[in-house]
Amino acid sequence: MEITFREKKWELKGNITARDAIKKIGLEPEAVLVVVNGELKTDDALLKEEDQVKLIAVISGGAG
Amino acid sequence: MHCRKCKLNAVINMRHHKLALCGEHYADWFVAQTERAIEKYKMFTRDEPVLVAVSGGKDSLALWEVLLKLGYRADAMYMGLGINDGVPYSDQSLEKTLKFAEPFGTVVVNGKVTTQSSRNAETPALASGASVASQTAPAITHTPTLHLIDIPDTYGKTIPEIAREKTRGHGKPCAACGLTKRYVMNRLAAERGYAALATGHNLDDEVAVLMQNTLRWQTGFLARQAPVLPAMSNRFARKVKPFVRFYERETAAYALVRGIDYIYDECPHAVGNLTNFYKTLLNQLEAHSPGTKLSFYLEFLRARRDGLFTQFNEAGSLHECESCGQPTSAPGRCAFCRMWDIGADRADAPLLAADIPLAADLNGG
Numbered sequence: 001m002e003i004t005f006r007e008k009k010w011e012l013k014g015n016i017t018a019r020d021a022i023k024k025i026g027l028e029p030e031a032v033l034v035v036v037n038g039e040l041k042t043d044d045a046l047l048k049e050e051d052q053v054k055l056i057a058v059i060s061g062g063a064g
Numbered sequence: 065m066h067c068r069k070c071k072l073n074a075v076i077n078m079r080h081h082k083l084a085l086c087g088e089h090y091a092d093w094f095v096a097q098t099e100r101a102i103e104k105y106k107m108f109t110r111d112e113p114v115l116v117a118v119s120g121g122k123d124s125l126a127l128w129e130v131l132l133k134l135g136y137r138a139d140a141m142y143m144g145l146g147i148n149d150g151v152p153y154s155d156q157s158l159e160k161t162l163k164f165a166e167p168f169g170t171v172v173v174n175g176k177v178t179t180q181s182s183r184n185a186e187t188p189a190l191a192s193g194a195s196v197a198s199q200t201a202p203a204i205t206h207t208p209t210l211h212l213i214d215i216p217d218t219y220g221k222t223i224p225e226i227a228r229e230k231t232r233g234h235g236k237p238c239a240a241c242g243l244t245k246r247y248v249m250n251r252l253a254a255e256r257g258y259a260a261l262a263t264g265h266n267l268d269d270e271v272a273v274l275m276q277n278t279l280r281w282q283t284g285f286l287a288r289q290a291p292v293l294p295a296m297s298n299r300f301a302r303k304v305k306p307f308v309r310f311y312e313r314e315t316a317a318y319a320l321v322r323g324i325d326y327i328y329d330e331c332p333h334a335v336g337n338l339t340n341f342y343k344t345l346l347n348q349l350e351a352h353s354p355g356t357k358l359s360f361y362l363e364f365l366r367a368r369r370d371g372l373f374t375q376f377n378e379a380g381s382l383h384e385c386e387s388c389g390q391p392t393s394a395p396g397r398c399a400f401c402r403m404w405d406i407g408a409d410r411a412d413a414p415l416l417a418a419d420i421p422l423a424a425d426l427n428g429g
Binding site for chain 2: 030044045056060
């Protein structure tokens with residue numbers, strides 16, 4: 001599956017939970033939300049090869 | 065994982081509450097928890113006009129949306145800081161804010177109305193779309209107003225410019241930015257008749273500051289950290305934080321569920337700052353031991369309520385700035401007037417609130 005976070009992209013193989021995928025690419029699961037194929041999911045969601053996964057930083061925005 | 069209430073797929077699992085919810089039930093829960101916090105900490109009532117400080121970020125836009133959904137008389141203010149060096153961050157923030165507000169609100173730029181909404185326009189709180197607790201949403205009783213205050217237009221310089229000029233903040237404009245925002249927000253809220261100034265601070269914001277202050281035993285700061293800071297005079301607005309019990313991931317999830325288009329990026333000057341470093345550390349603790357952040361904060365509030373920090377509250381030492389009259393602990397001019405070179409002889413110092421309508425006029429009394 002393809003995982004994007006900000007400007008970065010990763011390609012991971014095999015079925016894997018979102019939480020494990022987040023750890024595998026070196027991020028902290030508490031610090032991101034997982035959007036799979038456009039839907040917000042909990043991090044126990046099992047990711048499939050064809051999934052488009054977007055990670056959204058929890059810390060964000062707001063200065064003006 | 066399934067929603068505890070309806071068994072649909074959950075969109076969020078809050079380990080510290082042992083609660084997983086689907087989008088619809090999460091939005092309902094979030095709104096109800098906000099109202100509970102407002103009532104628990106006696107922040108404001110539905111009869112009082114409230115000014116929400118918005119920035120285009122998830123927390124502040126979600127806060128304005130939720131307050132309107134709950135039927136509060138909530139207006140908002142956005143401050144243009146001129147942070148456009150490198151990345152057009154302020155421009156993007158303003159764009160998100162206007163996109164959110166224009167369909168239902170009146171936009172007032174530096175005191176002048178530029179966009180007049182129809183009173184019948186749907187607020188985001190009542191618009192159709194993602195899960196909405198509209199069955200219980202009361203009618204909107206006023207046309208929400210968005211005040212835009214442009215700092216470069218008002219004071220002649222952007223925040224990065226004034227920070228460079230004054231060499232405040234060790235090469236970062238955050239200190240100048242914080243000082244300016246606190247001053248302008250307070251002044252607008254206090255002088256234009258708002259009962260409270262509401263900010264979108266979430267629990268992660270609060271525990272990061274709490275951790276910093278605890279590690280340095282900044283007892284004066286600890287004494288003043290609370291969900292509500294009362295108005296100590298008619299020049300000091302009541303400060304309230306209705307999202308203070310939500311984790312940052314919860315406010316982000318709410319914004320996503322509700323389809324609020326917010327600015328994802330951090331302020332370029334905030335990247336790598338100390339607060340974010342502490343947030344990262346606290347998230348590592350949270351991952352190891354769910355509930356750590358919540359208990360750290362709630363136990364601090366309990367200790368504070370029990371008087372642990374009362375002796376360190378220095379509120380009594382405030383006096384009026386000889387230039388602008390705002391409360392300050394500094395001798396002579398306040399830190400804001402000193403930074404912006406607003407002198408005691410300058411009676412026409414930018415009185416940003418002078419042309420801005422009173423809350424009572426905007427809200428029909």
